[in-house]
Amino acid sequence: MNYAIEIKDLTVYYNNTCALSGINLTVAKNDFLAIIGPNGGGKSTLVKSVLGIVKPQNGEIKIFGQRPEKYTVPIGYVPQFSHSIHDFPIMVIDVILTGRLQRGTGLFHRYSKKDYEIAENMLDKLNITHLKDRQISELSGGQFQKVMILRALATEPELLLLDEPTANIDNDSKTQIYEFLKEINRSVTIILITHDTAAISSYVKNVACLNKKLFYHGEIELDNDIIQKTFGCPVDLIAHGVPHRVLKNHGE
Ligand SMILES: Nc1ncnc2c1ncn2[C@@H]1O[C@H](COP(=O)(O)OP(=O)(O)OP(=O)(O)O)[C@@H](O)[C@H]1O
Ligand SMILES: [Mg+2]
Numbered sequence: 319m320n321y322a323i324e325i326k327d328l329t330v331y332y333n334n335t336c337a338l339s340g341i342n343l344t345v346a347k348n349d350f351l352a353i354i355g356p357n358g359g360g361k362s363t364l365v366k367s368v369l370g371i372v373k374p375q376n377g378e379i380k381i382f383g384q385r386p387e388k389y390t391v392p393i394g395y396v397p398q399f400s401h402s403i404h405d406f407p408i409m410v411i412d413v414i415l416t417g418r419l420q421r422g423t424g425l426f427h428r429y430s431k432k433d434y435e436i437a438e439n440m441l442d443k444l445n446i447t448h449l450k451d452r453q454i455s456e457l458s459g460g461q462f463q464k465v466m467i468l469r470a471l472a473t474e475p476e477l478l479l480l481d482e483p484t485a486n487i488d489n490d491s492k493t494q495i496y497e498f499l500k501e502i503n504r505s506v507t508i509i510l511i512t513h514d515t516a517a518i519s520s521y522v523k524n525v526a527c528l529n530k531k532l533f534y535h536g537e538i539e540l541d542n543d544i545i546q547k548t549f550g551c552p553v554d555l556i557a558h559g560v561p562h563r564v565l566k567n568h569g570e
Pocket of ligand 1: 332333335336337355356357358359360361362363364398
């Protein structure tokens with residue numbers, strides 16, 4: 319089996335706070351995996367561990383069979399909080415082009431014709447070509463998120479990690495983004511952290527339920543018991559967070 323990611327016995331602490339405990343998770347090549355779980359459940363920490371931003375206390379991670387430090391292909395990453403660069407004085411096209419820098423070219427790299435072609439093609443994919451020369455500070459939240467996703471893809475990754483990319487995005491734009499991700503998924507393995515369960519049922523191949531431990535990993539057939547265990551104490555969170563009706567129910 320050709321795995322995109324293999325995680326064995328992963329435990330992460332921040333000082334005395336245990337964020338992840340004994341996680342074992344394998345993600346197949348070309349999977350589209352959603353990670354769900356309550357706030358503080360360790361979802362971002364898991365993704366940051368794969369990126370090597372967070373150092374685990376215990377455990378092993380392999381990316382396409384390689385240890386993270388040996389894996390040299392850029393990993394496409396859209397962080398949960400990228401708002402801090404929203405006010406930066408830089409144009410949309412230039413943000414996307416920075417993704418090209420991760421392709422092994424140095425800081426003083428002059429972008430090639432191919433770099434521009436790739437970046438412009440990307441804008442076209444999400445119908446935001448008209449925003450090409452706009453300052454990113456002038457973009458709406460949804461437009462900005464699209465640019466962040468395109469920047470991640472401009473690195474031509476084999477693996478794309480998205481941390482709540484559709485929070486605060488309207489339904490039409492969400493659909494556009496998910497359709498785009500579905501297309502990308504033909505050649506790229508995708509891990510998506512989301513609270514958007516409607517998307518999970520229609521776009522994603524597998525789901526992982528995370529709350530410090532991994533409570534479930536598999537096809538999208540969650541029953542209430544798993545949701546209850548993952549989200550700790552159930553009814554409220556099911557009502558406000560994960561509407562279980564969008565997930566298949568074993569009991570029905
Ligand atoms: N840099 C940090 N320093 C200390 N504690 C941290 C740090 N980052 C996260 N934590 C703690 O680790 C736990 C897991 O946090 P994490 O951000 O991974 O959760 P999450 O599932 O992504 O939550 P959310 O849905 O709110 O984004 C939380 O208890 C959090 O307070
Ligand atoms: Mg998070």
